[in-house]
Amino acid sequence: MMLDDFMTRAALAGIGTALAAAPLGCFVVWRRMAYFGDATAHAAILGVALSLAFSLPVFAGAMAVALVMATIVSTISGRGYAMDTLLGVMAHSALAFGLVGVTFLSGVRIDLMAYLFGDILSVSRADLAVIWCGAALVIALIVWRWNALLTATLNEGLARAAGIDPWRERLVLTLALALVVAVAIKVVGVLLITALLIIPAATVRPLSATPERMGVLAALVAMASALAGLLASYRLDTPTGPTIVCVAALLFCLSSTLSGTRRPSM
Template sequence: MLDDFLIRAGLAGLGTALAAAPLGCFVVWRRMAYFGDATAHAAILGVALSLAAGTPIFLGALVMALVMATLVTTLSSRNVAADTLLGVIAHSSLAFGLVAVSFLPAVRIDIVAYLFGDILAVGRMDLAVIWGGGGLVVALLCWRWSALLTATLGGDLAMASGINPRHERMVLTFSLAVVVAVAIKVVGVLLIASLLIIPAAAARPFARTPEGMAVLASGLGAISALLGLRLALVFDTPAGPSIACTAAILFAISTILSQFPGLRRG
């Protein structure tokens, strides 16, 4: 019989992966990988502000992720180079967050747990937040799936179909912020992108439809989370990085298998 903390850890990893993987498909399609990193890095500043104000960590991380994403979206529309802007905001917010934490001597905090995750310390309330936030993201993606796909194909096509591409981008921005906020406890801000991007990238060569890619990415994300957790327990390695390494191995296997034409998508 598994211990309670192992069951909670497995459920936390599963809930995070099932929400992150479908969203990761849009991140891959839209080439928003760096955007996801910047959003995750901004969350550490939200953690520091939450600790200072005595508010839930999830709330602070979510607010800061949304603020960062909105700031990038606004400034990038004013002819500011997107990659430069993302680089400045990502590293600046992470640095300010780490400095802000150092000004909280009265608060005992293991900053490594927020950088690389602490899935084995997940509690019942954390599980409720992870599955609640993950369920919200999945429901939002299902509701806006057609519009999101159309906007991803092209802004002109979206406008011709009566869809506001800016609105759909904000839907993705909000979803990304929620996933970042719920994933901090599982893999940490430095490894969140691994659950967003790697399962989707591994699923891409074998998917015939966007929906198929999302389902396959979810399956690979779930395998990465559960198998990575198992390997961490067997080899006594950090759980968050072990999950990311497992996802990377699955991507390597996918890349090798994709070289065989009979296994690729039609």
């Protein structure tokens, strides 16, 4: 069958992850939430350690801890610490505790590099189902709340006047971000998830006249990066996750060169 081919499974995993990450990445860029995404992604390693310790699915553990981390950061932000300082402390602390926790798991064999940098070539049918179900949930959330999310992103005062609760929309973004982290951990790993969120959105930002166009173009760039990076890593025998991010970075450089000094519309 077609899915018996590991390259086909890897390509489908890359496309699913790209479809989930890129539109959400637009909101990450618009809201300047790069550090927020980093903290959430780094926390996923602690979720991996807890999942293995309690014999739970890695997806569930990574998503749960990422969601908890995102919620904590949202709750305690603005309480005496600058946001970048708070996110730096939370991100690296969660990553360190996760890495230390893995060493205490006796009798459990774990390829830590696969979780840090991804291992898309080992994606199974079950992983593929998880990735596409997670991607579908993220896309459904974004489509359902698109207008409200956009209004709250542009102006919270305007959102309140329109009867939209900005805190609720942040919660939707938090949930979507946790889902993307759990989906992408197998493809690009926790250290590169934020790059997959931000780079495609940043690439198309100068070329997009509307938010909707930016979301669609970001998804196309992310998918192209995933497929081209997968092919390049196969031909050049390089790590797949980092290669995907390298392709995305090259596309960003090309976009920046073509757009010149033109200012983005969002």
